[in-house]
Amino acid sequence: MKAARRTLLGLASTFVLGRSRLAFADAPAPAAEARLVVVLLRGALDGLAAAPPYGDPDYARHRGDLAVAEPGQDGGALDLGGRFGLHPRLANLHRMYAAGEALLVHAVAGPWRSRSHFEAQDLLEAGADQRMESGWLNRALRYLPPEPAGASRRAMAVGVEVPLLLRGATQVGSFAPAGSTRLEAPLWAELAALTAQDPLLHPALQEGLRARGYSAAVLAGTEPPPGDRNGFPALATAAGRLLAQPNGPRIAALELVGWDTHAFQAARLAGPLGQLDHGLAALQAQLGPAWRQTAVLVVTEFGRTVRTNGTRGTDHGTAGCAFLVGGAVAGGRVLADWPGLADGQLFQNRDLAPTRDLRSLAKALLRDHLRLPAAALAQAFPGGAEATPEAGLLRG
């Protein structure tokens, strides 16, 4: 009896899945059903650690023991086809790449050359070369058909804050699942360091962190933090669930902090990378069949220095990497005009030189994924005509 039930259920779900897959394959999804997720990595992800260019002969020389080992070695990169790899914590992303649903864009940056987090984040989200009160994604929203009566607002911030990216004239929703507001390990470590001279607060904080499983080695940055599955994956799960609903939002913005790895980078990156990776997997799982209509843009405000600094970390740089993930993405490849890491090839003799523009990725998503008119692209990115939409990022 039990077995029969299982068979029936299995058949039923296969049938539903098969039918929806067929439907999507036959007719391209109307723009109103396309899902767009933007993940903001605040704090400047080190593109050379997340997507190590292990094929570049200068990579290991610059990075020393911060270099991710070559594929096949212990703790080595996950190969992306001979030149680039992914950090070993990005196993789900690697799986999506192998399935043709993830694209790595490297040596990419926005048009700004500021190395200030706040200025660069504001410009990244505003989509302009000066600060604005609204974000590029919000300005693009008005070109979408209005949401049907009774449906959620078209776009939603998933998290406590509505990021500048989604602020503006068009109203957006916001939702923060319980448990998604926990502090990440790197910030705990920094708080512990800030209280180091305080005879009252420091011992109490240390004891509290110990009780929660943060060992002294984690706080010293010599060991990665305990796996915290409650932060970003909870946000991504909520986003995926909402985006999958028939009357749910179609556009979501999420953010993940903890990337500003000035010290002990190898240990401190492991946590946020794992969060990102589990979050992307959660998003895919929750979206179910709608994953086919989904594109996820993962961006950060700038990259980090090519050489390591004196505290086993990296400082603020220029170009880095971005990811485009989802069933709607023509993935399984690396998009890069690699500038090289030889000393004469670095931007201002310190950073990875930018050869691609983040705006071209965003514009391509607006044009080819949401199918918005040229006017929407111009509104979203004022004064950015030189950044033309990147062709071919999405499946037919």
Place this chain on the structure above:
Amino acid sequence: MEPTAHIAAIRFGLGIRQGEVLPPEPVAWLDGQLRANDGPPLPAGFTAPPTTQEGFAAFRADREAQARGEAQPKAATDFFRAEAAAQAALLVATAQPFRERLVQFWANHFTCSRRAGMVGPVMGAYLRDAIRPHVTGRFGDMLLAVARHPAMLFYLDNAGSVGPGSRAGARRGAGLNENLAREILELHTVSPAAGYTQADVTEFAKVITGWSVGREGQPNEPSGSFMFRPFGHQPGPKLMMGQAFDAGEAGGVAALDWLATHPATYRHLATKLARHFVADDPPPEAVARLAAVLQDTGGDLSAVARALVRLPAAWAPLTKLRSPQDFVVAALRLLGGAPTPGILALTGFAQLGQPLWAAPGPNGWPDMAAAWATPEALLRRMEFAWGLAGRSAGTGTALAAAELALGPLARAETVTAISRAGSQREALTLLLACPEFQRR
């Protein structure tokens, strides 16, 4: 040390508000608040300050609804929430933070708590009627107003205390309840240092028998207000701490006045004031100075507040730990912009273990760092900072907020950490969670 605006606003105030211009003359700024009017805003949904009668009516409404079979009537809870939110919003917004700190201090000295039945919905009235009018008046007047207030009479059970030798005692076999008498001696006035005995507690309890609250719907009783019940009062003179007090309501008034002006009371109050505003272990000379001012002025709370801000020790570096309420209020004042600051503050108070008007016992909330610097409490404080920073990012730079909030009190390493943070949210969290911001 020189009086500075930041120490004035943090030690004596509630933290600096967003956009606040710091006073050039800190002592004059503090003095000015002692002369200012005290008009707390009305709770949402009220056109006049809620009375004790209305508070008790909310209780009755719940009882009657329950009798009708309604599952969870919440008139009293709603009443309490409206009052508490108004008080919390005032803490976040007030431009007279020193005055409000004094209100908080005296309300904690004379703790009433919603943990006891009936008290919750009259807490707002208690502060308005018994505490606020006297924070810059005479201590004896405040003590008398407190001892006559329905909130206290119910909280410490005196409303039903009956003299065993009274007519009511003889008829009903009812008797003394020592609770209020004991706490007035131990917590509110002379303290155990005065060396009173159990016999003194019992005698004082007899002195204030019949101090009660009028019932609803009884002819000749002021519903929901103080009343003296002569038939419940223990007849005859009483001897407390060697002092004779006549029978009748006047005997109780005389006893309270005698206690209010006792040298041991002044020492006790001076110690508590110095501990609250100066340091957990205040310098003895600071305590002695405050006690002397109280003694010389007959318990003038305005005079002792002025003396407080003139203590050399009051301008020393800040060592006190902000209580959870202090911390939440300071954070909300600094970041500003919350649409419902009162509700946000109440939620924060509760999350961090210090819900408003809900102290666990009549001794009130602790005033020593050790009570609040527990590991889990500190982590929660930092998580609250993180949550609040998430709501507030984008309202200005964290460095500017740090300069405003801490000025010269910010350590270089804190400023460096804030300026190097990877996001505005992390930067604000570092500011709100740094050791300097925990001090007052």
